[in-house]
Amino acid sequence: MGMFVDMFFARIPLDGSVPSINGIVMLPVLVYGAETGAPMRATPVALIHTLWWAAARYLDDMIDTPQLARSDPAEFNRGVLTAIAVGNYLPLNVIGDLAVSDAVRYRLLTEYSDGCLDALSGQLTDLALNAETATPDDVLRNYAGKTGAPYGMSVALAAQLADRDSDRVDAWRSFGRTLGVLRQLVNDQRDLVTERDEDLRNGTATYLLVHLLATVSPARRAELIDLHRQARTSEEARAELRRAMLAADIVSSYAETIQPIIRAARDTLASLGGDPQCVTGLAGLIDEITLYYPQFQLR
Numbered sequence: 001m002g003m004f005v006d007m008f009f010a011r012i013p014l015d016g017s018v019p020s021i022n023g024i025v026m027l028p029v030l031v032y033g034a035e036t037g038a039p040m041r042a043t044p045v046a047l048i049h050t051l052w053w054a055a056a057r058y059l060d061d062m063i064d065t066p067q068l069a070r071s072d073p074a075e076f077n078r079g080v081l082t083a084i085a086v087g088n089y090l091p092l093n094v095i096g097d098l099a100v101s102d103a104v105r106y107r108l109l110t111e112y113s114d115g116c117l118d119a120l121s122g123q124l125t126d127l128a129l130n131a132e133t134a135t136p137d138d139v140l141r142n143y144a145g146k147t148g149a150p151y152g153m154s155v156a157l158a159a160q161l162a163d164r165d166s167d168r169v170d171a172w173r174s175f176g177r178t179l180g181v182l183r184q185l186v187n188d189q190r191d192l193v194t195e196r197d198e199d200l201r202n203g204t205a206t207y208l209l210v211h212l213l214a215t216v217s218p219a220r221r222a223e224l225i226d227l228h229r230q231a232r233t234s235e236e237a238r239a240e241l242r243r244a245m246l247a248a249d250i251v252s253s254y255a256e257t258i259q260p261i262i263r264a265a266r267d268t269l270a271s272l273g274g275d276p277q278c279v280t281g282l283a284g285l286i287d288e289i290t291l292y293y294p295q296f297q298l299r
Contacts (some may be wrong), residue, residue, distance in 0.1 A: 001090065004082045008054040016190065019292065020183065023285050024049050027151065027179070028158035030281045031172055034274030035162040042158050044098060048091040048112070049154035055087020056119070056150070063127070064198050088116065100161070107160045111169075115153025122146030131205035132225050136214055136257065139207045143184040144177050151180030168272070175268040181261055182289045182298075189293045192242055200231040200238045208245050211254050246295075255297035262290055262298065 012021050025046045033039025058079060095108050122145020129142055155176030159169040188206045191199050199206050209228070213221050224244060230237035244250070265286050273279065290298040 001082055001086050004058070004079070004086055005051070005054055008057065016194070019288055020186075021050070021053075023183070023288065024053050024154075026281065027176065027285060028154040030278045030285070031155050031176075032158040032162055033278035034272070034282065035159060035164060037275045037278075039275075039278055042161060044094050045154060045157045045161060048094050048157065049150070051090050051094075052087045052116070052119075052150055052153075055083040056123075058083045059087075060123075064202055098161070104160065104163055108157060111153060111156050111160055115149050115156070118145055118149035119147075119153070122149055126204070129205040131203065131209050131213065131228060134205045134210050136207060136211050139205055139210050140181060140261075142205075143181045143207065147184035147187075148177035148180035151183065152176035155179075171268060171272055175265060175272065178261060178265040178268065179285065179289070182258075182265065182286070185258065185298075186289055186292050189296050192246060193293055193295075195242070197231075197238045197242065200228075200241060203228065203232055208250075208254055209241075211257065212245050212250050215250065215253060251296060258298055262286065 012018055028045040028049055029039045029042045032042030032045065062076065062080065091112060092109070095105060095112065098105065098108070100108070122142055125142045126146050129138060152173040153176070156169050156173040159172040164172075185207060188199060188208055191197065191206075192208075198204075199209075213224060216224065224241065227237045227241045227244075231241050266283070269279065269282055269286070287299075
């Protein structure tokens with residue numbers, strides 16, 4: 001398990017995900033700090049969030065590249081079992097070691113369990129969602145599960161650790177989920193900008209793709225669906241579909257539909273308030289996400 005986590009951190013600079021990992025670590029720390037003025041006491045929650053994502057990213061890579069399972073089945077099985085231990089059971093030990101009351105520990109365990117189930121449900125939905133029939137709202141609901149749920153879980157864990165009432169915990173959880181949706185949108189953007197095209201290879205129903213299909217004429221939609229089917233195996237089809245998704249008018253209308261999500265994150269944060277320095281830090285996380293790829297006009 002230690003080697004697994006070391007490998008996760010070693011890969012971060014290589015795949016360009018340093019900002020997202022910084023956000024994963026800092027999010028619960030800043031939320032706890034907003035509530036208490038003592039942010040670093042939430043490092044156990046930051047650890048839980050990081051362990052969860054270390055496992056989730058590994059399993060996601062296994063889904064995206066099934067040939068890995070065929071090339072070395074023993075290593076694949078070992079990796080999957082280790083990911084389950086790191087992401088699902090080590091965090092329970094962290095919660096068990098916290099110096100908190102039994103009531104707070106129970107709420108932490110319940111929050112963690114519910115967040116894991118919501119995230120796994122979202123990931124399963126992601127595997128089943130069909131880009132040709134899904135609506136943009138379908139995709140956003142899915143994002144609120146597969147990426148929003150673990151972000152919401154980490155934020156709610158921080159609020160639970162601060163022993164806040166259920167209404168305030170719910171509001172923080174909502175903020176975290178919204179931030180997670182924005183984070184997933186950036187992940188989609190990175191896949192296109194870097195031309196990795198994993199989503200196109202896997203036929204994933206991303207929000208931008210489904211938005212494109214919902215925007216164009218029926219004739220053009222039929223052409224794009226044909227390209228989408230070819231994209232699994234054709235580099236040429238992937239390049240053409242990518243160009244269509246990144247066309248200026250599509251990016252502009254896409255950005256317009258994302259603005260309410262960004263406003264919701266800002267409004268929730270403003271309504272919650274708290275320690276000014278930590279609230280400013282949380283606002284900075286929103287800025288970091290929305291400015292990560294300026295060409296997508298999310299700011």
